[in-house]
Amino acid sequence: MASYSTNQFKMGLKIMLDGDPYTIVENDIVKPGKGQAFNRIKVRNLKSGRVIEKTYKSGESVEAADVVETNMEYSYSDGDSWTFMNPETFEQMSASKAAMGDTTKWLKGQETCMVTLWNGEPISVVAPNFAILTITETDPGVRGDTASGGTKPATMETGAVVKVPLFIEQGDVLKIDTRTGEYVSRAKED
């Protein structure tokens, strides 16, 4: 089985801990002047997103995780699983609800998502940074009010609820930042 020694540790390296795949987000070397050297790492669980700290004696090795990040196009969902297609090989793959997490609320079809595969199975999916979505429900717009800074909730076609400025109307097409869930601007659907 492939493994990494502590001197190969760096940000982004994928390792196995207690049966789960993790990515290294921080790697510091701790070496007391008169003592053993250690690598202190912060690692993020690729399934749950939880970040933990570990300290390895230098020279120890850790099992490598078979993790690949790949761009895939979202095709459809049956409510329990979400199907993605590799745009080069046309190979299809299904992601579970757990792997999808919150990402589902930004997808309507044909988006290119970053899919993380562990042992060939999708374990997490990240939506494109921006989604273009139509509002299906919101309170009527307040005409001319572009400056007051007030917001109201709007439900998008995918079910996501986004805070939008007061002048926005039902049926408007919006550009949303999926990383923060915030309204960016009005958009023209093409």
Added chain:
Amino acid sequence: MRQIRDYFAAEDVLEVETPLLMPSGSQDPALTSFATSAPAEANHWPRGYLQTSPEFAMKRLLAAGSGDIFQLCHAFRVEQPGRYHLAEFVLLEWYRVGFDHHHLMDDVEALVLALLPSLHFERKTYAELFQGEYGFDPHTASTIRLSETAAATGAELGVASDDRVVLFDVLFAQLFLRDRPATDALFVYDFPVEQCAYARIAPGSPPVAQRFELIIGGVEIANGYFEVTDYEEQLERHRREGIRRQQLKLPEMESDPLFLAALDAGMPSCSGVALGVDRLVMLCTGQQSLNQCTSFDPFGAALEHC
């Protein structure tokens, strides 16, 4: 540098220089020396080692009757480069004749305060620290206790998980080398005997190593000892280091015969401390890593690839 020299001038401590290139390397199992190789045609040149610290050379001066001395020099250690580690770094090492480690801590505090006046200093024994943070006495704690506590902090030590030296190293490091306010300066003193290095051991119950470390803002800045000056005791320390080097499958390293001869001839009772100048500069300038405080990174590109 100027402020450091001014401090010692006022204290009447003599500045000295000793060779960087020595015929023997460090015996400390935790340190790896850079070895030199002369061109093949110069075969009269034996292998040399770049010093990991000027300790032995300075102790020879002390034995020769130098009195209080300090040195600002470069030292070299083969290490994985990191935020707080450079292979070549600036060390300030000094010795005070007739001082014990408490007296020397006062000295270190006065010097560091001259450079960083906003620091808040505190002193704790190793035992007080462990009692407060982990809830047990480190000197009497069983190896299993140490091992379980280390595991609880997320330490993965592999086969070394029953090695008291490694366990103390990791438990100590977990407490300090974390992000702490940069104004917190803490002296930890009276170490477990397993961590004695070349510090005297005060007999007692429990016996403790008369060693201290200064930690500022979570970073180890200085390490000092009430020095072993007894020839037999020093031989015994070298013998133990030799055994440990064997256990760790490290190359054998010979003792410096001139250093031992100097001890045999008689070295005055003294305390000594080594302080990482680059790290102090890092704190003085509010930087987060040593690389931000040095203009040169000669091996940076070469090391990227390993």
